[in-house]
Amino acid sequence: MLNTSYAKKLFSDNKGFLLFLFCMLMVRSALADWYLVPSSSMYPTLVEGDRVICDRLAYDVKLPFTDVILKQLSDPQRGDVVTFSSPEDGVRLVKRLIAVPGDVVEMKDEHLVINGVKADYQMLAGVDKKHMTPEREYQGEQLVLHESLGALQHGIIVMPGKIAMRSFGPVKVPEGQYLMLGDNRDNSKDSRYIGFVKRELITGQVKRLLFSLDGDNYYLPRWERIGAAV
Structure with a gap:
């Protein structure tokens, strides 16, 4: 009593x-959530220490605290940066959505081919080292490229000296599922390793940063990244 x-x-x-x-x-x-980017898998787009804002209503209305979809609002699109629960272990990940249901995808020596159309790659020079894989993690050569294929228009990093899966497929994306890749192609655990991601596991879209703290510089704020668009 x-x-x-x-x-x-x-x-x-x-x-x-x-x-x-x-x-x-x-x-x-x-409605909306925010997450810490804990790794370098999305460099040069997202860097370690970024806090990203996730729009949980970008695609679906879900029953709170579950993956149950109550109403579909719009379909995820190629090129979207999304958060999702890993189909492997449930860990929350942030990656780029590369292919939608029905797409036939393959990668040949780091080059994407979607539905028979090859992506175009252009070298980007003068990229700030702060947007490249930290030297404490990788000391080899890093190439920053602009990947272009329809709605896919973004920077990627490739690291020729690192062991990685650079070729796969062709594979067809099943109905209701999506293929995700990290922009830091040779340093990302994504659909090449964990498989396709079901729609209900997608938790939202990332369009903007909340703020960012630099863990290699006494966790000082990166002022230029506060509220920055992704």
Whole structure:
């Protein structure tokens, strides 16, 4: 009886704060969320220490705290940067959506081919080293390229000296599933290793950063990345 009374008093004294926490959880589960980018798998687009804003209503309305889709709002598109739960272990990942249901995809020596159309690659010079894989992680050559294939218009990094899966397919993306790749192609655990991603596992689209902290520089803010578009 004493424990029950104490619990009731605790709730009564803190119900405003508890309601606030509940509302925050609902917002993060159903409307918008933010995530830390913990690795270099999306360089040069996203860097370690970025906090990205995830629009959870970009594609679907879901039952809060679940992957159950209540209503589809729009379809994910090639080139979107998305967050999703890994089909391998449930870990939240952020990657670029490369292929949609029905696409036939292959990669030949790092070059994408989608539905028989080859992507175009142009070398990018003068890229800030802050947008390249940190030297503490990889000391070899890094090439920054612009990948162009329809809606796919973005920078990628390839590292010739690193062991990686540079060729696969052709494979057809199954209905209701998507193929994801990291922009840091030779340093990303993506669909080449974990398989296709079902639509219900996609948790939202990333269009903008919240802020960014530089872990190699005393976690000082990267001012130029506050609110930056992806």
